[in-house]
Amino acid sequence: MSGRPHVCFIIPPHVLKHMTSNADAGVRDRAHQALEIAAAARGMRQAIGPMASMMMTSPGVKRRTVYDAKQGSALPGKLVRGEGAKASTDSAVNEAYDYAGDTYDFYNTVLGRNSVDDRGMRLDSTVHYRVKFNNAFWNGTQMVYGDGDGVIFVHFTGSIDVIGHELTHGVTQFTSALIYEDQSGALNEHFSDVIGSLVKQWKKGQTAAQADWLIGAGLLAPGVKGVALRSMKAPGTAYNDPKTLGKDPQPANMANYMNTAQDNGGVHINSGIPNKAFYNAAIAIGGNAWEKAGKIWYNAFAKKLQANAQFIDAANATYEAAGELFGPGKAEQKAVGDAWKAVGVNVANQIVMGTAMITLRAPAPTLGPTPPAGGGYVEPTRAKAASRKRPTS
């Protein structure tokens, strides 16, 4: 007997979609209602699925919905494209849909995460929010994009890393829940920039050395002096235009950390410091940034950090994650420690003995005949300390 509920749809979604454009208001409303119910039912199935089959690994299921705010501020707005529906004539709708899909695929394929909540949560986006709105945000439930005013910015859906950035705010909400203020808020911003940039690099097949490391390249309107919203490679250099944006204020080192009450305590400013640390680590490790540096950061940010984490906690967590993934004292871990040190954040649980670095939180060496975990890597100090404690009787 199967306890699994099942939901059937008599009218295929693409037909419902067509009906929503029907001239008859009643038909239109009912079609919208049906689409909403269908979407809700899919959500229910997704939530019930894992319970009904505890022993099965739940495969990733990509579900996207795009709404149009039609220049208003009511959210989510009018449903204009659901999963599997054909492309819209509106490029903003298609960009929101396609890039959310790329971000979903990146999380699923590279990091083994099934959507924002790791349980297949539907990815909702709203485009054309307000009039000439120069912003994009995550409201706690969905992504929201403005069209830009055409003077400083063009439409915000045009940049794949911006969409990866917004969705990652959702991932942070479901994992570390980094408080959106001061250093923890700057880390929240930082992690969104990291994944945003990695989604773009992964999609383009670029190595760390080939990538531009820019956030929001292409969002600046023609004539604005700048290349993007932020540069992870060189924080503080993304734009410099006295007439419109002013100068990019991001610091790249703790020495220039900015204390401010604005921007939730400078969350979009001081994120330049960890951004530069990630860039340093990715370049030092080499190859594709998502393969090693990206996994180290994901393991630290999604699985280790607490909501009130400070930069030093992120440094320690990434250092620890690097040791767990690639071995304590290996090149990857050293690269992470050095990357943070270069921006003025010294990893705490790292001591230097000659050229070797060891992690104090590594598993304690065993006293019996079993060799220590980690394939023969021995921590000299600890081994000695342990042997001193060995009972002599």
Add this chain to the structure above:
Amino acid sequence: MRIKVERSGGLANIGAHAEVDTSKMANDKAEEVQRLVKSAALPASPGAPLRTPNAADVYQFDITVDGKTFTADELAMPDAWRALADYVLAQG
């Protein structure tokens, strides 16, 4: 009455600010500002900033009326605050 509005944050963190003094404005504009301030019904003293739980990249508004600063994000702020903030920023 002096009113200062500062907008910060947002994905791009491009700020905006403006300050008006109703005693130095044209009568019709001064009256509009006073009407908007009245409509905003700001509390006697600023409490904790109004923030939307789990939101990120939303604008932060700091509205200072006669020396008292009220902070709210764009989703948490009442519509009447937004109307006041937008009007003052448009004068800047």
